Amino acid sequence: MIQSTGVTHTDKSAQENPVKYRDNFTPVIITGMSGAGLSTAARVLEDLGWYVAHNIPPQIILEFIDMCAREDSPVDKVAVVCDVRSREFRGSLTQVVSELRDKQLDPTVLFLEARDEVLIKRFDNVRRTHPLQGSQTLQVGIERERTVLSPVKEDASVVIDTSDLSVHDLRRAIESSFRTIATRTQHVTIESFGFKHGSPRDADFVVDVRFLPNPFWVPELRPFRGVDKPVSDYVLSQKGAEEFLNNFVDMLKDMLPGYRHEGKNFITIGVGCTGGHHRSVAVSEELAKRIADQTTLDVSVVHRDINRH
Structure with missing residues (x-):
């Protein structure tokens, strides 16, 4: 039949x-x-x-x-x-x-x-x-x-x-x-955003990097964005940044088998700071690089609010 x-x-x-x-x-x-x-x-x-x-x-x-x-x-x-x-x-x-x-x-x-x-x-x-x-x-x-x-x-x-x-x-x-x-292939999208514009509703989980000092208050860094080396170097050199990145990548690696078992091949991670210009952008770029280096995931980065005021 x-x-x-x-x-x-x-x-x-x-x-x-x-x-x-x-x-x-x-x-x-x-x-x-x-x-x-x-x-x-x-x-x-x-x-x-x-x-x-x-x-x-x-x-x-x-x-x-x-x-x-x-x-x-x-x-x-x-x-x-x-x-x-x-x-x-x-x-x-x-x-x-x-x-x-x-x-x-x-x-x-x-x-x-x-x-x-x-x-x-x-x-x-x-x-x-x-x-x-x-x-x-x-x-x-x-x-x-x-x-x-x-x-x-x-x-x-x-x-x-x-x-x-x-x-x-x-x-x-x-x-x-x-x-x-x-x-x-499991795919991870890392989306930087600014909390003042609202959290992304399509993210599977959201992390807040406002615990890091804000480059906005450094006059010579304010015009730049997190994709620019001066801002990236400043953000990633702050106390707690390295520990956060290592711990997050380890946590994600532990979660991946469960996601795959449940048939979830598309994972979205929201990374937020105040405006979505500096900290969240720099951390998202570095996070994507480390995840791609240490896993078999396909990784992409989206900066939702990088050009918003």
Whole structure:
């Protein structure tokens, strides 16, 4: 018996000749909040060589990915965009992901989100209504969507908060996360930020480096940033910096087997200071260098607030 998307039938030839899937085939499912950048994410993956199918109903995703994964398929990388407009979105998409995992076609689910006020501004700028607001307000539509998508986000492989990202920032974030996806290498993104602009909501854990002296109060260092050698040398030479870096790398190495066992191949670490210009930037750069040297992880760095005032 072969079961697919709720339809059951007998196929003797399929039993005698089991389906063969290509090695390292990793489908991507792009989903998330309306207005959070799903279309941009799709274009980025298209530019990276993915065949992207837009707004396929969840019931069809399983069959589509199964077809693309076969050894004789001309498509080697596939992504599908599935948003809240699809019927029975919540139950259907989570079921599809579960069934793909049962087939050893474990998908990477990319979930994009943004703060309510940012989504409202984006909808206002393009003069669109939210697909779930009906005759009520835009805020009501956003709240309904968050409720519907909550379990999907909870199980997502990669969550990116686009609230403070430009289109170019989002492109870089996606490119850094997905360039090694076919090898199933664990990927770590280290994101520096300023607490005065808010903590990154998509970080798996956040560290605070405000225990280090602030180069902002050193007149000759103030114009520079943490990527500049004078600031980097100053920050990393402070008491406690070396101990923090060593202890953090050791802690992460102890955590990696557990992350891998749980199927978590994308890890985001937020490193914060006051403004996101000096300490967090310098520490993030050094942390990325040490993690890359001492592990087999693919590591990238994003400086969210380096140019913000």
